[in-house]
Amino acid sequence: MEVPVNRIFERRSINFFDPARELEDSLLKEIIDLAANAPSAFNLQPWDIIAVKSDEAKKKLHGLANQQPKILEAPVTLILSGDRSAYGDDNPQWSFMRENYGNDGAERAKGAASFLYGSTEERKIKFAESNTGLLAMSIMYAAKSLGVDSHPMSGIDFEGIKTQFGLEGEKEVVMLIALGYFDEEKVLHSSAPRRRFESLVKIA
Structure with missing residues (x-):
C-alpha cells in the first residue's frame, strides 16, 4: 500500500490519546505487516516487538517510562527491540540468501555482515538501533496511512524494560511507540517548523 503524501504531513506525535477508543487486533496486525516492509541491512530484520495492551502490562511499563500518561491512555504501546547479534549464523534470513545466491554468496555476505556489524561493540549497537529505527518510522507512517495516531518515546528506563519484559541476550530496547487515537477533547498545538x-x- 502506498502512503499518500498528505498522510506523511498529517502524522503528528500525539501526546493525548482517547482511552475509550480501542485499537482492533486486526488493524494492529495490518499496521505491523505493512511496516515490516522496511529495509534492513542484508535483510536481516534485527528487530522484535512487544505489544503492551493489558492493564497490568501498561502499569508496569508506565513506571519504567517516567510515568508518561500516554502509556496508560493509548490502547497499545509497542516496545521495539533490536538484536545486536542478528548478523549471526542462526538468523533464518541467511537461509533465504543461500537459496537465492548460493552457499558461496551467503557465506561472503555473512562474513561482510560479521565484520561490518559485529567487529566492535559500537558497531553492534549501531546495527541494532539504526535498523530498528527504520522499522519505527515505517510503523508510524503505516499507522497514519490507516488512520491511527502515534507517539515515539525514548525517555525511558531501557534496562528496566529489558528486564521486566523478558528480553534476553543481546536484544536491546530501542524505543516505545504508543498507538491509538487523538483525544479530541484536548488541544493539539500547531506542528513545529x-x-x-x-x-x-x-x-559535496
Whole structure:
C-alpha cells in the first residue's frame, strides 16, 4: 500500500490519546505487516516487538517510562527491540540468501555482515538501533496511512524494560511507540517548523 503524501504531513506525535477508543487486533496486525516492509541491512530484520495492551502490562511499563500518561491512555504501546547479534549464523534470513545466491554468496555476505556489524561493540549497537529505527518510522507512517495516531518515546528506563519484559541476550530496547487515537477533547498545538532542504543538505 502506498502512503499518500498528505498522510506523511498529517502524522503528528500525539501526546493525548482517547482511552475509550480501542485499537482492533486486526488493524494492529495490518499496521505491523505493512511496516515490516522496511529495509534492513542484508535483510536481516534485527528487530522484535512487544505489544503492551493489558492493564497490568501498561502499569508496569508506565513506571519504567517516567510515568508518561500516554502509556496508560493509548490502547497499545509497542516496545521495539533490536538484536545486536542478528548478523549471526542462526538468523533464518541467511537461509533465504543461500537459496537465492548460493552457499558461496551467503557465506561472503555473512562474513561482510560479521565484520561490518559485529567487529566492535559500537558497531553492534549501531546495527541494532539504526535498523530498528527504520522499522519505527515505517510503523508510524503505516499507522497514519490507516488512520491511527502515534507517539515515539525514548525517555525511558531501557534496562528496566529489558528486564521486566523478558528480553534476553543481546536484544536491546530501542524505543516505545504508543498507538491509538487523538483525544479530541484536548488541544493539539500547531506542528513545529521543520528544517528543509536548504538548511539540511550540503552538496559535496
